[in-house]
Amino acid sequence: MLSHRLLIRSGYISQLGAGIFSFTPIGWRVIEKIKDIIRSEMNSIDCYEANFPVIQPSDIWEESGRIDSFIPPLARFTDRRDKIMIIAPTHEESVISMVRSEVNSYRDMPFSLFHIQTKFRDETRPRGGLLRVREFEMKDAYSFHSNQESLDEVYEEFSKAYFNIFNRCGIDVIKVAADSGAIGGKVSSEFISIAENGEDTILKCDECLYAANEEKAEFKKIIKNDSENFMEKSEKETPNIKSIQDLTNFFSLDAHYFIKTMVYFSGKKPILVSLAGDLEVNETKLRNLLGDDVRLADNDEIIQLGLVPGFISPINNDFDLIVDDSINLKADYIVGSNRNNFHIEGISPSKEFNIKHYEDIAKAKKGDLSVDCDESKCKGMNEYKGIEVGHIFKLGDTYSQKMGLNFSDTEGKQKSVEMGCYGIGVGRLLAAVIEANSSEKELVLDKNISPFQVYLxxxxSDNTEVKEVSNSVYSDLINSDYDVLFDDRDEGPGVKFSDYELSGVPVRIVISKRSLENSEVEILERGKEDFKMVKIKDINKELSKLI
RNA sequence: CGGGGAGUGGCGCAGUUUGGCAGCGCGCCUGGUUUGGGACCAGGAGGUCCCGGGUUCGAAUCCCGGCUCCCCGACCA
Known part of the structure; x- marks a missing residue:
């Protein structure tokens, strides 16, 4: 990963363990600048900075019900009194615990709080340097409301502030509809920086601007017409024809005329999942329906359940059946027979299926029309890879109900507080900025977040005049309040220039015997091919144009 | 959690097959020469060979157990 290599080579970070990094002084300066930008944007929407503990008593996690359900499992230890302590992966519980004794009336709201704090999530596999780590700093904000409209309004304010933050750090992001995962809640949006080697896949219609994480994306499905009830129910021999691809060739019919049935386990319970043959299962949607402990069965498990891989049938068995809404229950389909080398045609789900859930559990893909697409204008969604740099959630009253965060409304009735929460991973944001703008040779940072303003x-350096002039230029710059990194090492130009390139500093000033022949210095703006010769007395004037 | 790889001066690695003085490059220290794109000469310092146990006259090397890190997958704000 480019950002990982650059962060190590530039000496910004150093690894201590899997997904655990230290920041060096130069790296930390960048982190602090990013945090300052975040602070200023939070302040501008009247979100106040607070601080919540990293180590928390387990009681509040029992109240919220997440003590055993959080994924990845909570990191914990026992203190000297044998009390279980949690190393916090997120801070809803602690915020609510503080706020609930202060909030009594609708008049106390809305308000919002944020903090920038270390969190620990014991990820199964950290990767990509700062992109997915276990210990990390996150800015998280929480908003509190007496009604949904207020939450909607503030959610939009945060959304705007988020665009400002990312733009000020030097990247473009797109906002996409997202799955809310372990944090929960009803609505959530992710802010994605488009990047080739990003972990997230997003689908976006460039015409109507619908954009969603692949996990969440909803799309228009090709649904078989009721009137195409042309099939008599009968078994057909389909010798060694197992895949939908083979079936479409064998029957000369489109994939959506077939029903594909997959076997999953929800915990230890087997579940059948049926969907139109042209679609794949979206396991995130399935997990939201059934709970977190969902996985695809393997071949041996399928056989042990008495099912025949390649010919699995949604009928004639007692398993729970989930049917995707790509299937028209009134139409006729070709399905597996659960007998080797046979399929059955003319099966109408409304008559034959014993359906437990009928929902959208299919995965959208490139080329599909989104639910918002206008068929006459839109050409189908494009697929992009990206890095999730922020995620905001409308939590609603999920947590406030569980933890008793209530208030009296205008009529004196007790109600649960509506909440929003808003996160940005600080280190990940730095990695995303580097991924977006840098090259193998050069670490490029926007001047708003560069560790210094000037690389002098x-x-x-053994020449007396060079030494004296560069020392005095350095003091002048410092006195003029510039952040200056002064590279006065006794090294050759090659070493110094390549270290400059890795430093992320946007402006380079070179003072040498040659430049001093005309009482000048060189000023190079990063990204420009050529430097500019500037009289010593004009350095400040020139810098003010660049910084 | 499944599959694969690695652990030897600060960093990167060789040595392990076939047991026999702990090596190389970079970096570091001293002195000197160099100085507009990662210089050179000379001298020098620096190691519980991941940990524990076993085999052996002798283990970085062989055997058993453990730990850690990396990559792919699964999973995941």
Whole structure:
């Protein structure tokens, strides 16, 4: 991963363990600048900074019900009194615990709080340097409301502030509809920086601007017409024809005329999942329906359940059956027979299926029309890879109900507080910025977050004049309140220039014997091919144009 | 959790097959020469060979057990 290599080579970070990194002084300066930008944008929407503990008593996690259900499992230890302590992966519980004794009336709201705090999530596999780590700093904000409309309004304010934050850090992001995962809640949006090697896949219609994480994306399905009830129910021999691809060739019919049936386990319970033959299962949607402990059965398990891989049938068995809404219950389909080398045609789900859930559990893909698409204008969604740099949620009253965060409304009735929560991974944001703008040779940071404003280099550093002039230029710059990194090492130009390139600093000033022949220095703006010769007395004037 | 790989001066690695003085490159220290794109000469320092146990006259090397890290997958704000 480019950002990982650059962060190590530039000496910004150092690894201590799997997914656990230290920041060096230069790396930390960048982190602090990013946090300052976040703070200023939070302040501008009247979100106040607070602080919540990293180590928390387990009681509040029992109240919220997440003590055993959070994924990845909570990191915990026992203190000297044998009390279970949690190393917090997120802070809804602690915020609510503080706020619930203060909030009594609708008049107390809305308000919002944020903090920038270390969190620990014991991820199964950390990867990509700062992109997926176990210990990380996150800015998280929480908003509190007496009604849904207020939450909607503030959610939009945060959304705007988020665009400002990412733009000020030097990246473009797109906002996409997202699955809310372990945090929960009804509505959530992710902010994605498009990047080739990003972990998230998003689908976006470039015409109507619908955009969603693949996990969440909803799309228009090709649904078989009722009137195509042309099939008599009968078994057909389909020798060694197992895949939908083979079936479409064998029958000369489109894939959506077939029903594909998959076997999953929800915990230890087997579940059949049926969907139109042209679609794949979206396991996130399935998990939201059945709970977190869902996985695809393997071949041996399928056989042990008495099912025949390649010919699994949604009928004639007692398993729970989930049917995707791509299937028209009144139409006729070709399905597996659960007998080797046979399929059955003319099966009408409304008559034959014993359906437990009928919902959208299919995965959208490139080219599908989104639910918002206008068929006459839109050409189907494009697929992009990206890095999730922020995620905001409308939590509603899920947590406030569980933890008793109530208030009296205008009529004096007790109600649960409506909440929103809003996260940004600080280190991940830095990695995303680097991924977006840098190259193998050069670490590029926007001047708003660069560790210094100026990289001052002297060449021929044993030359008295060079030494004196560069020292005095350095003091002048410092006195003019510039952040300056002064590279006065006794090294050759090659070493100093390549270290500059890795430093992320946007402006380079070179002072050498040669440049001093005309009482000048070189000023190079990162990204420009050529430097500019500037009289010593004009350095400040020139810098003010660049910084 | 499944599959694969690795652990030897600060960093990167060789040595392990076939047991026999602990090596190389970079970096570091001293002195000197160099100085507009990662310089050179000379001298020098620095190691519980991941940990524990076993075999052996002798283990970085063989055997058993454990730990850690990396990559792919599964999973995941």
């Amino acid at each position: 280099v002297n060449l021929n």
